[in-house]
Amino acid sequence: MRKIQMVDLQSQYQKIKDTVDASIQEVLNSSAYINGPYVHEFQADLEKYLGVKHVIPCANGTDALQIAMMGLGLEQGDEVITADFTFAATVEVIGLLKLTPVLVDVEPDTFNIDIEALKKAITPKTKAIVPVHLFGQCANMEAVLEVAKEHNLFVIEDNAQAIGADYTFSNGTKKKAGTMGDVGTTSFFPSKNLGCYGDGGAIFTNNDELAHTLRGMVNHGMYKRYYHDVVGVNSRLDSIQAAVLKAKLPLLDSYCDARRKAAEYYSNAFANNPNIITPTISDFTTHVFHQYTLRITNGKRDELHQHLLDNEIPNAIYYPVPLHAQKAYQDDRYNEADFTITNQLIDEVISLPMHTELDEEQLAFITKTINDFI
Template identity: 50%
Template structure:
């Protein structure tokens, strides 16, 4: 058996190498490396996939969040409610714009923001709820939108890990990222839809917000060399757009493979008393950008070491909650978020990717079973 990879980008590339190489060479021959036709074509194709009116490509997922928040005309000190159990980019952008991140604890099973705790965090300074759809499934969007409507708030969805997830919203199936006012995603190589570098996008059904985000991404300019507002320089380059345009039609296949691997893990691990497999939300599908288990009774680090010694990679997403990070301590001194803090001590993400074979997933699962059998019989 070949070496097990956390994410096997090489095998995915070789599977689609002919199409990708042809698309890249066409872009090279056209020599329109910035703003080439592939960028607009990919944006249009992604809009069709998401059933959304406007897609604004940009340089990366962090910039996508910045574009979204800048488009909302917020003022310094305005508050943005978000999750503490996620990658730093979400809170980082809030702080960089002079806004205040307000962290709300998460659910122990889905790892997403606990909607039942959001209302208590809303103040007169609250302007945005920014849920992060973590590891592949969406937060409870119907409840979030009800709160937003009640309090007159914007909702910006961070779906960097959950592109392609379906959300059951008011009787309809919607794509994650299209329920709130703006959705933001990343095309980092390991994402469900990844390019060969950095890339990102915003999407919305609001024409005014779309026009403003597009303007902000191009130095605040609607017309070249004429600047209406202060913006940034954030563009998806043509080569990355060409690659993404090839891969987008396969996104449903990518997700299906990840779901199949998750099913194998579930079957092997769900009966272990020291393991909790990922909980499935009732109102969202799961695309499994990560398959993240909880390892109880302080055994997480020992299991990680055991897997590594047996040639199996794993990752800890995330070792420290954002509200405990030095960079954000001024925003939330002394705050306790017990679920996020517990998860940081228990979570372990297992290998999962679009080219993973059944026997590889079974080996990972059986290795975890062997670890617990070994520790159970330890004198």
């Protein structure tokens, strides 16, 4: 059996090696390392794939979130609501911009933002909602957008983990994850479903005026060289990373299908285990399984974590500490009673190896090891 890896980027690379190597060599030959042709070509390809008017490439997913908030003109003290159970980047940029993060609980089955908790958190100072499409499936965007419309709030989609997922509205309209709010963001971190070989990110919007603002902001606020019209940052996707992403984008749907196939194997294998809750997929979204995350309900999550490591099966706990309890984001405004689901999840969740290169022998070994232990 091949060595099991949490994410097997090397095996994936070997299948696209000729294309990737040739593309990178072309960049080296051209010396167009910043804003070269591959950046513009990838941008256009991604706009077409997502069905969105504007893609603004940038340096990473965290920058994408920060720049999106800057572009919307949010001001110090404005409240921004997001999920408590997610990676810190989402709340990090809210803090960096001197906005006020308002963390709310999540759903127990999808781990995405709880709509009722969202509604209760709205105050006159609320200006935006950041739904996170956690682990690979969309939050309840129809409900989020309804709340936002009622209260005149911006919606910023954190799509770092669900690029390629499809959302179906109640009227049958379909949209790609990240294209439904005022602005969407994503990360191209190497382990993502669409990952580059370094850092990278992008911002999506259908708003022409906002897109213009964002394009300047990612480049020091310049629209004309050395003329700075807005306060900006230095956040560009470099040409080598764009070349890698351009090579991988046509394969994104097949990558997501491979992850779904592995997830189906996992879920079938654990179906009769009373101590395991497998991922739930909402009716309105597809799931691209950036992560495959179980809930272990018999109190043995930590023991399982170590048992898997002892058997050379990598695994991870996403996330061990809720954001409201992190030292950087603690606040007297928060009440533990408002985070019952998140506080439960941190003791139960465990994520298994999930990538495009998992084979049946590996999956059988992983699932047998878990079922025999739990």
